[in-house]
Amino acid sequence: MTTDVQNFVGGEWTGTPSTERRNPADPDEVVSRAVASSASDVDAAVAASAAAQPAWADAPPPARGRVLLEAGELLGRRAAAVAEDLVREEGKTRAEALGEVRRAADILRYFGAQGWRSTGDVLPSAVPDTMVYTRREPLGVVGAITPWNFPIAIPAWKLAPALVSGNAAVWKPAELTPLTAAHFARALEESGLPPGVLNVVNGLGSEAGEAIVANDGVAAISFTGSTRVGLHVYETATRRGARVQLEMGGKNAVVVLDDADVGRAVEAVAAGGFGLTGQACTATSRVFCTPGVAERFVARLSAASAAFSPGDGRADGVRMGPIVSEAQLQKVWGFVDAAMSAGATFACGAEEPEGLFLKPTVVTGVGPSAPIVRDEVFGPVVAVLPVADLDAAVDAVNDSRYGLTAGICTRDLAAAQDFAARARVGVVKVNRPTTGLDLNAPFGGVKDSSTNTFREQGMAALDFFTWSKTVYLGHDPAG
Ligand code: NAD
Numbered sequence: 001m002t003t004d005v006q007n008f009v010g011g012e013w014t015g016t017p018s019t020e021r022r023n024p025a026d027p028d029e030v031v032s033r034a035v036a037s038s039a040s041d042v043d044a045a046v047a048a049s050a051a052a053q054p055a056w057a058d059a060p061p062p063a064r065g066r067v068l069l070e071a072g073e074l075l076g077r078r079a080a081a082v083a084e085d086l087v088r089e090e091g092k093t094r095a096e097a098l099g100e101v102r103r104a105a106d107i108l109r110y111f112g113a114q115g116w117r118s119t120g121d122v123l124p125s126a127v128p129d130t131m132v133y134t135r136r137e138p139l140g141v142v143g144a145i146t147p148w149n150f151p152i153a154i155p156a157w158k159l160a161p162a163l164v165s166g167n168a169a170v171w172k173p174a175e176l177t178p179l180t181a182a183h184f185a186r187a188l189e190e191s192g193l194p195p196g197v198l199n200v201v202n203g204l205g206s207e208a209g210e211a212i213v214a215n216d217g218v219a220a221i222s223f224t225g226s227t228r229v230g231l232h233v234y235e236t237a238t239r240r241g242a243r244v245q246l247e248m249g250g251k252n253a254v255v256v257l258d259d260a261d262v263g264r265a266v267e268a269v270a271a272g273g274f275g276l277t278g279q280a281c282t283a284t285s286r287v288f289c290t291p292g293v294a295e296r297f298v299a300r301l302s303a304a305s306a307a308f309s310p311g312d313g314r315a316d317g318v319r320m321g322p323i324v325s326e327a328q329l330q331k332v333w334g335f336v337d338a339a340m341s342a343g344a345t346f347a348c349g350a351e352e353p354e355g356l357f358l359k360p361t362v363v364t365g366v367g368p369s370a371p372i373v374r375d376e377v378f379g380p381v382v383a384v385l386p387v388a389d390l391d392a393a394v395d396a397v398n399d400s401r402y403g404l405t406a407g408i409c410t411r412d413l414a415a416a417q418d419f420a421a422r423a424r425v426g427v428v429k430v431n432r433p434t435t436g437l438d439l440n441a442p443f444g445g446v447k448d449s450s451t452n453t454f455r456e457q458g459m460a461a462l463d464f465f466t467w468s469k470t471v472y473l474g475h476d477p478a479g
Helices: 039-056 060-078 079-090 094-116 153-164 178-190 206-212 227-240 262-278 292-307 326-341 390-398 413-422
Strands: 003-004 007-009 013-014 019-023 025-035 129-139 141-145 168-172 198-199 220-223 243-247 252-256 283-290 346-348 361-363 381-386 405-408 427-430 466-474
Touching: 003 178, 003 466, 007 039, 007 178, 019 079, 019 178, 019 198, 039 141, 039 168, 039 198, 039 206, 039 413, 060 079, 060 094, 060 129, 060 153, 079 178, 094 153, 141 153, 141 206, 141 252, 153 168, 153 178, 153 220, 168 206, 178 262, 206 227, 220 227, 227 243, 252 262, 252 390, 262 283, 262 292, 262 405, 283 292, 283 390, 292 346, 292 361, 292 381, 326 361, 326 381, 390 413, 405 413, 413 427
Parallel strands: 003 025, 141 168, 141 220, 168 198, 220 243, 252 283, 252 405, 283 381, 361 381, 405 427
Antiparallel strands: 007 013, 007 198, 019 025, 129 466, 346 361
């Protein structure tokens, strides 16, 4: 079944869908057709946002929160149907998609409840009969630009804190996942979000995305995607004085020490490396093993990879779906092919893909400067390298332009704490996969993974979408 996806502007579904999106597991199926928006479509969306924002900001925060809470309930009730479309559009497995849609619903509930919470401080004043307090003010119209790999959870963790804070938003979903995006917007529309508070413009980054970034009416841009595009967005938007939040690529490493529970370490790396088809910014793509564990670890990881044999995400028992697109497959396969040509050894995988299905691949005989070890692959490919000890492992982990997440598998609490302190990343996982985040904990990276200014998720997410005002309230006694 093909669904036409229009833009959502000023509370109306508008525009003529033209761009087809096919099911990566079944290329004969056209899943959706979406509008290819132009700069003037974006201008109209910014104008609609600007018109709607003052009244939305004036609404009592609990009224704003209630809309988000209801949207969370609605999305939760529809989760199975929305997840089915997400699987057909993006390719992840049904269990992964259902988890993601439920996460988006929970994020709406979490930030909806924020409507009832205090957001400022009351401070003592040095001046008699004076009260000092702070208010969080919305920025106005904000832009959100999101990738295809978490097509509903990432929009939720940007848009929910933006909206509950009293902003209006213009959102450009990834061009590969417009149908999933429409489900999110519909949940808010049907929960009473006033027209114009959220506007969705579909289309290419080079057209619609650029137009949002360049529009002077957009006070802030929250972007998640590749480092290449993110740095360009930063340069363009900050030049005109906009606030920018970037979450970008990763090259996430796990250290396995001799004393680790090898079975659990393998589970963590397989889940982090092959789960979500390796298409997560937090995916495990490098593993550093100390000498006493390396051989056992590689043998068991390659045995465990059999459980991730790729297939249609809708089929029972399939734990790994296809790569999202032909272009992405070519990129991933290019890394494997280059490593093969350079004489690398492989413990498993490295087989020619069938359709968009690529077997989980573990590469071992490569040096630290090989592209498959240094660059973001964004597929089910894990490189395992030897290191002498914990110190060498920390150096190896930090020898990267990226700094999103890193993990360590050990039973030694002191080693784990030492690693947590010295790893130059935004998130450290001990004995857990590098993927998987709690929605109430701050998330973000350092170096080329993030702007490293404002964090996403948790209450920290509110900082990006607000500015702080300080009020001195004098109340002189009558007389
Ligand atoms: P991408 O950079 O190609 O696209 C991301 C978004 O930016 C899309 O909506 C795209 O249309 C838009 N875009 C593209 N060119 C643009 C331009 N010139 N101006 C404005 N917008 C533009 O990334 P992708 O392939 O969709 O996603 C994969 C990447 O996202 C990976 O690098 C991954 O690591 C990263 N990612 C990061 C996080 C994180 O939180 N750090 C989370 C998920 C994905």
